[in-house]
Amino acid sequence: MFTTLLQVALGGAIGASLRYLSFAGAARLMGPGYPWGTLVVNVAGSLLMGVLFVTLASKDAMRLAPFLMTGILGGFTTFSAFSLDAFVLWEKGQAGFAALYVAASVLLSVGALVLGIFIARGALQ
Numbered sequence: 001m002f003t004t005l006l007q008v009a010l011g012g013a014i015g016a017s018l019r020y021l022s023f024a025g026a027a028r029l030m031g032p033g034y035p036w037g038t039l040v041v042n043v044a045g046s047l048l049m050g051v052l053f054v055t056l057a058s059k060d061a062m063r064l065a066p067f068l069m070t071g072i073l074g075g076f077t078t079f080s081a082f083s084l085d086a087f088v089l090w091e092k093g094q095a096g097f098a099a100l101y102v103a104a105s106v107l108l109s110v111g112a113l114v115l116g117i118f119i120a121r122g123a124l125q
Contacts, residue, residue, distance in 0.1 A: 004066045011071015019076050045077035049084050 022044070023037030030036040052069055056062050073080045082105060089098035 007067040008071040008074070011067040011073075012075035015072040015075020015077075017075075018072075022076075041077045042079040045073050045080035046083040048076075049073055049080035050087075053084060 019041055022041050026037035026040050049069065052065075052073070056065055056068070069081075086098050086102050089095075089101055
């Protein structure tokens with residue numbers, strides 16, 4: 001368990017560094033005003049999650065998932081894990097649950113962010 005935790009931690013550090021560099025690169029290439037970095041990271045991370053999911057499973061190499069999928073891609077973007085979760089529900093024939101998961105994740109997450117902002121702003125006054 002400790003070895004797996006170290007793999008996730010190392011991968012997370014690599015992924016977070018790649019996310020930072022991607023944000024900086026997107027801002028330099030496309031300019032400010034639109035969250036291009038977030039969009040690029042979410043789409044690229046989801047693409048890579050799909051490739052890794054199939055590749056690791058087909059090569060019986062899921063032992064690398066903690067480092068590659070949870071660590072690197074989790075540090076790069078958690079949107080890739082969200083995307084995979086939604087796809088797995090859909091692939092299992094649970095399209096309704098997949099749609100509910102997507103809607104609930106987006107609405108509850110944005111709602112929680114707004115609530116957190118209101119709480120923090122109220123605490124600061």
